[in-house]
Amino acid sequence: AQSVTQPDIHITVSEGASLELRCNYSYGATPYLFWYVQSPGQGLQLLLKYFSGDTLVQGIKGFEAEFKRSQSSFNLRKPSVHWSDAAEYFCAVGAGLTGGGNKLTFGTGTQLKVEL
Amino acid sequence: DAGVIQSPRHEVTEMGQEVTLRCKPISGHNSLFWYRQTMMRGLELLIYFNNNVPIDDSGMPEDRFSAKMPNASFSTLKIQPSEPRDSAVYFCASSLGQLDNEKLFFGSGTQLSVL
Numbered sequence A: 001a002q003s004v005t006q007p008d009i010h011i012t013v014s015e016g017a018s019l020e021l022r023c024n025y026s027y028g029a030t031p032y033l034f035w036y037v038q039s040p041g042q043g044l045q046l047l048l049k050y051f052s053g054d055t056l057v058q059g060i061k062g063f064e065a066e067f068k069r070s071q072s073s074f075n076l077r078k079p080s081v082h083w084s085d086a087a088e089y090f091c092a093v094g095a096g097l098t099g100g101g102n103k104l105t106f107g108t109g110t111q112l113k114v115e116l
Numbered sequence B: 001d002a003g004v005i006q007s008p009r010h011e012v013t014e015m016g017q018e019v020t021l022r023c024k025p026i027s028g029h030n031s032l033f034w035y036r037q038t039m040m041r042g043l044e045l046l047i048y049f050n051n052n053v054p055i056d057d058s059g060m061p062e063d064r065f066s067a068k069m070p071n072a073s074f075s076t077l078k079i080q081p082s083e084p085r086d087s088a089v090y091f092c093a094s095s096l097g098q099l100d101n102e103k104l105f106f107g108s109g110t111q112l113s114v115l
Helices: none
Strands: A003-005 A010-014 A019-021 A024-026 A032-038 A044-050 A056-058 A064-068 A073-078 A087-096 A102-106 A110-115 B005-007 B010-013 B019-024 B031-038 B042-050 B053-056 B065-071 B074-079 B088-095 B110-114
Touching: A003 A087, A003 A102, A010 A019, A019 A110, A024 A073, A024 A087, A032 A064, A032 A073, A032 A102, A044 A056, A044 A064, A044 A073, A073 A087, A102 B031, A102 B042, B005 B088, B010 B019, B019 B088, B019 B110, B031 B074, B042 B065, B042 B074, B053 B065, B074 B088
Parallel strands: A010 A110, B010 B110
Antiparallel strands: A003 A024, A019 A073, A032 A044, A032 A087, A056 A064, A064 A073, A087 A102, A087 A110, B005 B019, B019 B074, B031 B042, B031 B088, B042 B053, B065 B074, B088 B110
16 A cells, blocks of 8 residues: 655745755555645645656646655755745655546645745 | 535534535546545545445545445535544545546535534
């Protein structure tokens, strides 16, 4: 069964500073990896995803993530954080379903706080 | 498209009462998922449907929980009887149900409080 570990429960960064959120996964085959963001009182929104090809993927809002098979990691990065990036971030691994689609297993999330 | 629509947004009920959460997936989506989010356990997949058929309900915590999808545009998650430990945010999500790498679209959730 697949699993995801996000070792950092809370992270605080200053506005304009760089950001890296860690994610490690466990999956027996080539993983489909996702990062979602959740703002307070809202559902989850997809930031980016990886399924094959270039291991550095670009997402919305200036985020990027790098897939490293040797480290079983899929860390999320942003060069310069904005106050509006404060939210909770979830890493997820997807397992394909018979008949199509996938089932996501989520990490426990990292709460990002941005100091002005 | 209006996205995934969940109702109600907030539900407060007393222990022992029946609770019904509702979800309307995005039109044309074939897969529907119910997730529960708590501080202690994070996001847990409760059950998912493909083409209105329940495929895996191994995440449903107890027999008090049941879910149905009578047609492609509607699903319910029912808790009977409800207990305080059921208090959580319940999310419904849908996807096309065609590709392994497709994304899920989430509703805004139902905040359930069982007193």
